[in-house]
Every structure is written in C-alpha cells, then in structure tokens.
Amino acid sequence: MKKSKLSDKITAVLIIIFIFSFLILTVFREKKEYSLSENRSLAPYPHFSVQSLEDGSYIRELEAYMADHFAYRDEWVSAKASIESDMCEKIVNGVYIDDERLLNADISDCSISAENITALNKFTEDYSGTVYFTAVPTSTGVYGDILPEYLFLDTEKNQMDSLYTSLDESIRKIDTYNILKMLNDNYIYYRNDTKLTSYGAYYVYRTIIQKLGFLPSSYDKYTIKHITSDFRGNLYSRCLYNGVKPDIIDVYSYSGGAEITNCTAYKNNGMSYRKKLNDTDFLEGDMYRMYLGEEEPFIRIKTSVNNEKKLLLIKDSYADCFIQFLIQHYSEIAVISPEHMEKNISYFVDPNNYEQTLFLFGIDSMENEKLFELINK
Amino acid sequence: MLYSSLLFIYGFLPLSLLIYIITPESLKKTVLFILSMIFCALNSLKFLEFMIIYTFINYIAGAFIWILREKKALSAVPMFMGILFDVVMIFTFRTESFAFLKKNIPEEFFPLGISFFTLSAIGYLIDIYKRRIRAERNFIKFGLYLMMFPKIIMGPIVSYNTFKRMFKSHKSDLSEMGIGFTIFVKGLVKKVVAADTMYMLYTAVKNVDIWKMPFINAWLGMTAYMLCLYFTLSGFADMGTGIGYCFGFRFPQSFNYPVFSTKIRNFVSNWHIQIVSWFRRYVSKPLCKLGESRFYRNVIYIMTWCVIGLWYRFDANGLLWGCFIGLSVVVEKLFGRTKLLKATGIIYTYAVIMICAVFLSGESISYSFNYLLAMLGGNKIFADSLTLYLLKYYTLLLLICTYFSTNLFRNMVMRSGKTKLRMIMGIFSPIMTVFLLAICTALISYNGISEMILMKL
Structure with missing residues (x-):
C-alpha cells in the first residue's frame, strides 16, 4: 500500500510538471503568424465578444489557436505522423505514407464542378482564336495504384475522361494522363507534393507544344540546374512526416536560345512591377514559389523570339514549372491565374488579342466551382 | 470543449486545479461551482444559460416535492412536472420533436451530456418523492450535482445520496x-x-x-x-x-x-454500470412490484432494455438493440443450467x-x-x-x-x-x-x- 501511494505521488508530480511546463511554454512562446513547414497562416487570437461566446465560436477559435501555437507543434505533429503510420494504417490527415512518397488519399467526394465546364464553353464561344485544354493528373492519379484498394478508385482518369467529353467540341483537348502514367518510373512527380517536377513538365510540354503547332525542343538542349534538394511540398505540410526523402527542384534553361526580354506582373489593384523568374530568394519560404515568385493574377512575359506569336495561358500552380519551356516558342506569353484574380479577366487582358489560349490545370483544381467565375465578361 | 482537447488538458484543467488547491476549504465548493459554470460557458454561453435554467427548475421542483411531502398525492404533482420538463428537454435536443422550443436556439447547439444529467435529475426528483433523501437546500451543492465539470460530459452518474457521501468524504491530496x-x-x-x-x-x-x-x-x-x-x-x-x-x-x-x-449476463452487469443500474432502479424495480410471475418479470426486463436501447439511440435501431440484448439474457437464463x-x-x-x-x-x-x-x-x-x-x-x-x-x-x-x-x-x-x-x-x-x-x- 505504502509503495503504491508513493508511486501515485510521483505520478502526480511528474504529470503536473509536464502539463504546467507545456502550458507555460505555450503561453510565453513567440507567436508566429505563418508556419513555414505547414505553409499556411496560423490561427489568430480570437476576438472576444459576448456574441462569439454565446454561439460558441469563441471557444472553437481558441481551441484552434491553442493547437496552432502549442509549444513544439511541428515536433508533435511529426511525432503524430510517425506514431500513426507505425501503429495502424499509413494514412495521416488524409495523406498516405509510403516508403517512397506521400500521396493524397483524401479523394472521397471530389467531383468536377459543372460551373467550370459551363464557363469554359462560354469562354470558347466568345473567343476568336483556338482554345486548348489540358488537365494534369495529381500524383495520386499517376501513382494511385500503391494506395490501398478501397481508396484507389481510379477517379482521376474517369474524371478526366468525363471532363473532356463534356467540353465543347471546338476546344482541343490534350491528354497528358497516358504519357505521365507511362513514365511513372521516372522522377516526374515530387515525392512530397501533388505536383509535377520540371522533368514531368517537360513531357507535358512535349505533348502540348506539338498540338500548338511547334516542334518540341529536344531534351539535351537544356542545361539543368539543381536549385535545391530540400523541397518539402504540400503533402508534407499536411502531415509533417519526415520519413520520405525531400525533393529536388530543377530549373531548365535552353542554352543559346531565346531569352526573356521583359516580365511584368500585375496586381489586382492595377499596380505592376518587373518580375524575376526562378528567383532563388524564395527558397526561404514556400520553395515551389521559386518558379514564378509572388502569386499574382496576371504576368506578361515578352521574349526575344521574333515570330509575333502570342499565347494566353490560363493556369494554376501546376503550370509554374511548365512556363520555362514555352519561352523558345512565343514572342509573348500572357499568364492568367484565375485563383488569384479578384477582377474580371478583361481588366488585365483582352483574350482576343491572342490567337491561342491554353488552359493548363491540375485536375484537383477543377473541383473549385469558383475557379472560372471571372474569365467571362 | 471536450476533455480530449489540448485546451482542456493544458489550459483549463491545470489552471482550475491550481485555483482549487489554493482556495481555503470553506470556499472550495463555491469555487468548484464557479469553475463548472466557466466550463459550461466555455462550451458556449447558451449552454451555461441552459444549464442554469435546467438546474434551477429541477431545484424548485425538488423543493416543492419536499414541502408537500406529507400529502403524497399532492407532492406527485411537482414531481411529474419536473420529470415532464426533463423528458421534454431531452426529447427536444435528441430528436426532432418539440421543434418550436428550439426556435431561438441555433441549430448546431447541443447540450452535450444531456442524456446523462437528465437521468441524474430525474433520479433526484423520484428519490425525494420516495423520501429516500431530503431536497437540497443549497443551490450550489445541487448545481454541482448536475453541472460539475468532471462529470457533465458523459461522465459517471451517481445517485444524489452517493454524491452527498462523496462530498463528505471528499479529500484532495497529492496521492x-x-x-x-x-x-x-x-x-x-x-x-x-x-x-x-x-x-x-x-x-x-x-x-x-x-x-x-x-x-x-x-x-x-x-x-x-x-x-x-x-x-x-x-x-x-x-x-x-x-x-x-x-x-x-x-x-x-x-x-x-x-x-x-x-456470459451475456456478465456483459449486461458490467456494461455502463451506473446507466444500467439507474434504469433498473427507476424503471424495472417499480414495475416489477406490480406482478409476481416469472413471465411478467422477464417482459419487464426486456422492456427495460428496450428503454436503455432508446437512451443510446432514439430510433427503431436503438430499440431493437436493447430488445435483443434483453431477450438474449432472458433466453440465457432459461438455459442457465447448461455448463x-x-x-x-x-x-x-x-x-x-x-x-x-x-x-x-x-x-x-x-x-x-x-x-x-x-x-x-x-x-x-x-x-x-x-x-x-x-x-x-x-x-x-x-x-x-x-x-x-x-x-x-x-x-x-x-x-x-x-x-x-x-x-x-x-x-x-x-x-x-x-x-x-x-x-x-x-x-x-x-x-x-x-x-x-x-x-x-
């Protein structure tokens, strides 16, 4: 009896020390607004009001604040990923953990929004040139067969097929799924991200550029520069699992070819500035931003190519590493990111000045029903 | 706020424990009551409002039963009123019925633990009526019985008598x-x-x-x-x-x-002990007094389990679960000799x-x-x-x-x-x-x- 009393006392003391030290560490910890490892803004301290206390939103926000600013959060979350993936199924926060790579396993109810299809068809109707459309699979679409069977339903392939059939006939659809699937022994997708690597983007480029009416540049013309080998992408940010090797980011440059003469970015408020592509300053934060820098709704790239060919590229982040390959073919490339547009497309550019428009999106972006809200007048 | 949250474990729990320890013995109950109110308010202010009204109505009902205790028939009136209120409340929040009562209440509001403290409250009223206990005069003590934060969310429920005894023998030290x-x-x-x-x-x-x-x-x-x-x-x-x-x-x-x-009988007697014994005490025992035959008792037994099933899940599924559990215990008893x-x-x-x-x-x-x-x-x-x-x-x-x-x-x-x-x-x-x-x-x-x-x- 005596022994157990002593051990109870020790338990009490240890637990009290443990709990209070984390309470104190959390309270006096320097509060960050942004988490680099998770690549997202952390919850702010909730604003107190009787109303928010009344409906319980205050406490929900306080719980989120506590979780986001808990002492050693990153370490705790990494530990969670390791514990969970050792203990049972290898799925942590909707991310499937394989020895080789992370995959998005949160594919339960994604469907392509009908609004996007309508908007695309409408855009084509009003447009004088030719519209090309490509949906790029995510890493789950290409490597999904390593997922447990009940999660891998081959949805992306089906989604793409149904998307292509429901688009207007005058839109030229370019399929990239098969080529990427065929090459999946190569480093075409990041291990810690859902997106394509530059190498994967090169094969997408080869497929697309032929449809756009050019001969693709051969692979050995490019000089490849490893920018970093510490890239951890969006899948890593969701689970902070350290067991998968970090990724390499490459930049391809065409030796002796055309160069960018002017690259200007335009903000939603009309301001514009000269932009530097492949800016290594961005390696401090979200490394993937290195390709295009700060996210802007519109970027105009002028090159030293002398063929008067102009391309309107409407894209999401999947295309960031793809743009470097287009420089050899167009004298002007207008890059529109509908995700970041707050104003109608005509505020930035008149599509009819461009004889070709290419839509390049990750298939998962097409679930966002507001994506193409502003691309029609 | 659930017990399984960082905010509770590394915030509310250590701070309230600290406050509780440094308060002098005479004020401990009051402080615990205030802490419990804060806990309710932290879930939402609506929850606290609800709890206070709920506690107060049961407190008043209990007091009236006690005042009218000499006249058995008359004292049944406040008891039934009180129980009716408790039952209407649990039906309002757990089912779609009495929707008009929820008009001013946001839809997502759910007083978590209502199924537990309803049982506590009803048990309290019946016990006073049966003169097993006196009505509690001290509102804080009674408030703690229903609202005490260690038990409000699916915590253990006890009869008021046991609760009072726990209060008397209450001691907190390091071990x-x-x-x-x-x-x-x-x-x-x-x-x-x-x-x-x-x-x-x-x-x-x-x-x-x-x-x-x-x-x-x-x-x-x-x-x-x-x-x-x-x-x-x-x-x-x-x-x-x-x-x-x-x-x-x-x-x-x-x-x-x-x-x-x-044995299924062992499952039944070890499963959610206080809940099951509550139903035995307040539902099956009074009904069993009405009949002697074995058949009648078995029917009552199965019926009680149907009610327990409904307590877990208020629909046909819950009913069937309870019914089958009750039925299998009865069947097991019939073949009880089989080794x-x-x-x-x-x-x-x-x-x-x-x-x-x-x-x-x-x-x-x-x-x-x-x-x-x-x-x-x-x-x-x-x-x-x-x-x-x-x-x-x-x-x-x-x-x-x-x-x-x-x-x-x-x-x-x-x-x-x-x-x-x-x-x-x-x-x-x-x-x-x-x-x-x-x-x-x-x-x-x-x-x-x-x-x-x-x-x-």
Whole structure:
C-alpha cells in the first residue's frame, strides 16, 4: 500500500510538471503568424465578444489557436505522423505514407464542378482564336495504384475522361494522363507534393507544344540546374512526416536560345512591377514559389523570339514549372491565374488579342466551382 | 470543449486545479461551482444559460416535492412536472420533436451530456418523492450535482445520496491526484488511441458496398465498432472519474471490462454500470412490484432494455438493440443450467453481442439487416484484398485493444501480491503515465482535439 501511494505521488508530480511546463511554454512562446513547414497562416487570437461566446465560436477559435501555437507543434505533429503510420494504417490527415512518397488519399467526394465546364464553353464561344485544354493528373492519379484498394478508385482518369467529353467540341483537348502514367518510373512527380517536377513538365510540354503547332525542343538542349534538394511540398505540410526523402527542384534553361526580354506582373489593384523568374530568394519560404515568385493574377512575359506569336495561358500552380519551356516558342506569353484574380479577366487582358489560349490545370483544381467565375465578361 | 482537447488538458484543467488547491476549504465548493459554470460557458454561453435554467427548475421542483411531502398525492404533482420538463428537454435536443422550443436556439447547439444529467435529475426528483433523501437546500451543492465539470460530459452518474457521501468524504491530496491523473490518462488513451483507430477500421470496412462486404470484413468491422463504442464511452467516463479524483471526489467505475465476458449476463452487469443500474432502479424495480410471475418479470426486463436501447439511440435501431440484448439474457437464463467451457462462453457471448451491435451501429434497419446478412456469410464472399490489407495493418492493434478491454492485465497486477511485479509496476507506472500523455498529446496535436464521439448523448 505504502509503495503504491508513493508511486501515485510521483505520478502526480511528474504529470503536473509536464502539463504546467507545456502550458507555460505555450503561453510565453513567440507567436508566429505563418508556419513555414505547414505553409499556411496560423490561427489568430480570437476576438472576444459576448456574441462569439454565446454561439460558441469563441471557444472553437481558441481551441484552434491553442493547437496552432502549442509549444513544439511541428515536433508533435511529426511525432503524430510517425506514431500513426507505425501503429495502424499509413494514412495521416488524409495523406498516405509510403516508403517512397506521400500521396493524397483524401479523394472521397471530389467531383468536377459543372460551373467550370459551363464557363469554359462560354469562354470558347466568345473567343476568336483556338482554345486548348489540358488537365494534369495529381500524383495520386499517376501513382494511385500503391494506395490501398478501397481508396484507389481510379477517379482521376474517369474524371478526366468525363471532363473532356463534356467540353465543347471546338476546344482541343490534350491528354497528358497516358504519357505521365507511362513514365511513372521516372522522377516526374515530387515525392512530397501533388505536383509535377520540371522533368514531368517537360513531357507535358512535349505533348502540348506539338498540338500548338511547334516542334518540341529536344531534351539535351537544356542545361539543368539543381536549385535545391530540400523541397518539402504540400503533402508534407499536411502531415509533417519526415520519413520520405525531400525533393529536388530543377530549373531548365535552353542554352543559346531565346531569352526573356521583359516580365511584368500585375496586381489586382492595377499596380505592376518587373518580375524575376526562378528567383532563388524564395527558397526561404514556400520553395515551389521559386518558379514564378509572388502569386499574382496576371504576368506578361515578352521574349526575344521574333515570330509575333502570342499565347494566353490560363493556369494554376501546376503550370509554374511548365512556363520555362514555352519561352523558345512565343514572342509573348500572357499568364492568367484565375485563383488569384479578384477582377474580371478583361481588366488585365483582352483574350482576343491572342490567337491561342491554353488552359493548363491540375485536375484537383477543377473541383473549385469558383475557379472560372471571372474569365467571362 | 471536450476533455480530449489540448485546451482542456493544458489550459483549463491545470489552471482550475491550481485555483482549487489554493482556495481555503470553506470556499472550495463555491469555487468548484464557479469553475463548472466557466466550463459550461466555455462550451458556449447558451449552454451555461441552459444549464442554469435546467438546474434551477429541477431545484424548485425538488423543493416543492419536499414541502408537500406529507400529502403524497399532492407532492406527485411537482414531481411529474419536473420529470415532464426533463423528458421534454431531452426529447427536444435528441430528436426532432418539440421543434418550436428550439426556435431561438441555433441549430448546431447541443447540450452535450444531456442524456446523462437528465437521468441524474430525474433520479433526484423520484428519490425525494420516495423520501429516500431530503431536497437540497443549497443551490450550489445541487448545481454541482448536475453541472460539475468532471462529470457533465458523459461522465459517471451517481445517485444524489452517493454524491452527498462523496462530498463528505471528499479529500484532495497529492496521492489522490496521482490516482486521478493515472485514470485520466487511461481514459485519454482509450479515447485517442483505441477508439479513434477502431473508428478508422470501422469506416474502412463500411466504405464498400454492403452487398459486396466479405464475411471476415463484416466481423472485423463490427468488432471495431463495439470496441470503439466501449472505448469512447469508458474513455470519457474514465477521464471524468480521473478529474474527479484530482479534485478529491471518488466517483465509481463505469465499466468493468464487459466486452469479452463468459456470459451475456456478465456483459449486461458490467456494461455502463451506473446507466444500467439507474434504469433498473427507476424503471424495472417499480414495475416489477406490480406482478409476481416469472413471465411478467422477464417482459419487464426486456422492456427495460428496450428503454436503455432508446437512451443510446432514439430510433427503431436503438430499440431493437436493447430488445435483443434483453431477450438474449432472458433466453440465457432459461438455459442457465447448461455448463459451458470458458472459451465457448466467451465465443458465444461475443457472437451475440456483435449481432446485437449491428443494430446499434447501422444507419437504418434495412442497412442493419443487410450487414447481418454479410456477417452470416450471405454475400458468399469470404475475404478480399481489403481483408488482407486491414488484417495487415490492424491485427496488432485489435489484439492490443482486445487485451485491454478484458481484465487480464488488471488481474495480473492484482494477483501478483507483494511480488516483484508490483514493485516494478510502482516504478514503471509514473513514467508510463507521462509517456502515454505525451503520445496522446502528439495524436491530438494536429487538430488540437479528438472530436469523434460516435453518439451524441
């Protein structure tokens, strides 16, 4: 009896020390607004009001604040990923953990929004040139067969097929799924991200550029520069699992070819500035931003190519590493990111000045029903 | 705010404990009451308003029953009024009925724990009417009976008499606190590790078309559901009990390792002990007095279990679950003489409990019957690739959960007497408790809370 009393006392003391030290560490910890490892803004301290206390939103926000600013959060979350993936199924926060790579396993109810299809068809109707459309699979679409069977339903392939059939006939659809699937022994997708690597983007480029009416540049013309080998992408940010090797980011440059003469970015408020592509300053934060820098709704790239060919590229982040390959073919490339547009497309550019428009999106972006809200007048 | 959240474990709990310890003995009750009110307010101010009105009405009803105690017939009026109010409230929030009462209340508002404190309140009123206890004069004491934060969320429920005795024998010191933390962490592990992973297994099984569910998967899924239910309910009860110990209240145990029993009767008597005994005390006992025959008593027994089933889940599924459990106990009694081997007993009890649980888990009666068909091999598929996958990743966990849902571990420690094992446990247990708390913290660190509660009770 005596022994157990002593051990109870020790338990009490240890637990009290443990709990209070984390309470104190959390309270006096320097509060960050942004988490680099998770690549997202952390919850702010909730604003107190009787109303928010009344409906319980205050406490929900306080719980989120506590979780986001808990002492050693990153370490705790990494530990969670390791514990969970050792203990049972290898799925942590909707991310499937394989020895080789992370995959998005949160594919339960994604469907392509009908609004996007309508908007695309409408855009084509009003447009004088030719519209090309490509949906790029995510890493789950290409490597999904390593997922447990009940999660891998081959949805992306089906989604793409149904998307292509429901688009207007005058839109030229370019399929990239098969080529990427065929090459999946190569480093075409990041291990810690859902997106394509530059190498994967090169094969997408080869497929697309032929449809756009050019001969693709051969692979050995490019000089490849490893920018970093510490890239951890969006899948890593969701689970902070350290067991998968970090990724390499490459930049391809065409030796002796055309160069960018002017690259200007335009903000939603009309301001514009000269932009530097492949800016290594961005390696401090979200490394993937290195390709295009700060996210802007519109970027105009002028090159030293002398063929008067102009391309309107409407894209999401999947295309960031793809743009470097287009420089050899167009004298002007207008890059529109509908995700970041707050104003109608005509505020930035008149599509009819461009004889070709290419839509390049990750298939998962097409679930966002507001994506193409502003691309029609 | 649930007990299984960072804000509670690393915020509310240590701070309230600190305040409680430094308050002088005479003010402790008041402080605990204020802390409980803050706990309610932290869930939402609406919850606090609701609790105060609810407590006050029951307090008044109790007082009136006591004042009119000399006239039995007359004192029944406030009792029925009080019970009616409690029952209407539980129906309002747990079902779609009395929707007009909820007009000014946001739709997502749910007073978590209402099924528990309703039972406490009704029991209190009946006990006064039966003159087992006096009405409580002290509003704070009575308020603590319903609102005390260690028990308000699915915590242990006790009769008012027991509660008062706990108050008298109340003492908080360091070793008591150690026991409390150990129980709390045990409950937290049950919730965060066992229940949450078992829930993942259950949903993985359920993800496929019910017509294609293989035999093995169906059994795996139901085992996972049952363990998940057990670990969720007993996890919250343990967390509540543990916090109670930290504040010096010795709440009774809620579950006594029911899931793997040798008889259904043992399952029934060890499952959610206070809830089941509440229904026995206030529902079946009074009714049993009306008739002597064995048949009548068996009918009452089954009916009581139907009500318990409805308490867990207010629809036909809950009713069927309770009905089947009651029925199987009665049938077992009829064949009571039959001697069974221990292993056979465990297997048959397990099978019956799983088949009953199908009704508690399924979203509709027809789904449950389809699931039952899969469990009986009606889909003519024994196993598939998913089975292998699930077995690969969950077997170990299932075995561990099964082991800790039986009393094997406890018996090993208890029987060891003064041997070395006990000493090792004494040294080992403090470290283990801290270690497990750290594991749970890691597991809830991403969202800051483990919210899955399976049933809104």
